[in-house]
Amino acid sequence: MKLSRYNFLRQYDDATIFFNPLTCALAVVDENFLRVIDDVKNNSYVEENYDAKLIADMKSSGCLIEDGVDELERLEFYRNLAKYDMTNFGLTIAPTLDCNFRCKYCFETHPKGKMSSETQAALIKFVESRIKRAKIFSVTWYGGEPLLAKEIIWSLSEKFLELCKKFSIDYNAFIITNASLLEDSDVELFKKYKISGAQITIDGVKEVHDSRRRAITGESTFDRLIDRVNLLLNSGSSVVVRINIDKENIARVDELLDVLAERINKREELKIDFGQVSPFTDICKSIESDCYNNAQFADVMLPLYEKVFERGFTVNKMTAYP
Known part of the structure; x- marks a missing residue:
């Protein structure tokens, strides 16, 4: 032994x-x-x-x-099992890389335009060739801001559901969105197209969040996002609130958790996730001094998770687990 x-x-x-x-x-x-x-x-x-x-x-x-x-x-x-096993087939799809926010730490360049019809057709063909061996097909909608291209999400989702029905495969979807463009009427389309959950980033109390995650118009986004979180939770969707952490906002995370505890209708159903802000590219090098390294980030996470549990929230186990 x-x-x-x-x-x-x-x-x-x-x-x-x-x-x-x-x-x-x-x-x-x-x-x-x-x-x-x-x-x-x-x-x-x-x-x-x-x-x-x-x-x-x-x-x-x-x-x-x-x-x-x-x-x-x-x-x-x-490694090979994960690489070649097609039982669970998953894709992350960005229907656009454009965004209606200008977050201070974002590493993307926000090119204009949406996924072309040619690319959509090629994607559907690719999916059909792969899912025949699968039991589950999962999609994560990503961006940019994916809700800038709602019509592409709905169209591709329709095709994916048709393929899954044809081959008797389970289908599910998730969306990573800033949620500012989410309308009340979209909730029914989420259900129709099996988008069962969303990740929405809120980086602090109103003044902190709005200074870090600005709308391209300069408008405040905080109250709108709180309302959209409640909309999704009330509809039965799962919601993860992501809080991106650095040295600039760490001191006021407590306040944000208090606000969420007060204003979120279904507190026990909301998951909290903490993200590490990192200077991935030259575009966001200006925030490098505000970032925690991996060891520092691990040290600040444990007390934050304790505060999450104290307020009756749960955590996103996929990222909270070591």
Whole structure:
């Protein structure tokens, strides 16, 4: 028996946290767990000396592995499985890269124009060639601001649903949007085209958000977005409010959570997600001094998640998990 090369232990307050990224196992562990690790390191491991359930848990978590296991080969297997397994087929589609916001940290250049009819036809042909082997087809609508091209979203969605019906495949969709262009009438179209959830970014209380995520017209967007979040939640859609974090707005995230707790109708159904602002391209290099590095960002996240739970919200587990 040997230890996985992917074991990580971290002290947090009085707790020791174990994480293995190969298996995604995460746990608060005790001294018995740590004693087994020490014994394996010191070549004094005798399995009969420990609690059977503890050893079973350590094996299933990937912490303990058989001597003959090559984890690099296993990792390569997982990579190829993800690369070639078409059971779950997913696409991120940008019907336009244009945007009606001018966020101060945005890395995009906002070229005018929308997806051409030729590209749409090629996309439909590509999807048809791929989904025959799939069981689930998932689409994430992205941009720019995708709702600047609603007619393309509706048209492509119609085609995707026809293909999924033809091949007996489940279909679902999600949209990443600033939500300013979302009209009440769009809610029924979301249902029709199986757009079951949305991510909407709100970066702080009104004055903070409006200074960071300006409409191209210069108008305030904060109150409109709160209203759109409620519209979607009331319609049964899932909503993730994304808060992009840097040194400039971190001090007032508490206030935003209080405002959301007060103004969101279905608080328990709202998920909160924190994003790390990073200077990805030369376009956003001017904000580099305001950005956290990865280690700093990890340190500020734990207290923020605690504040989210205190107010009765949930978190987006896909990004909150290590």
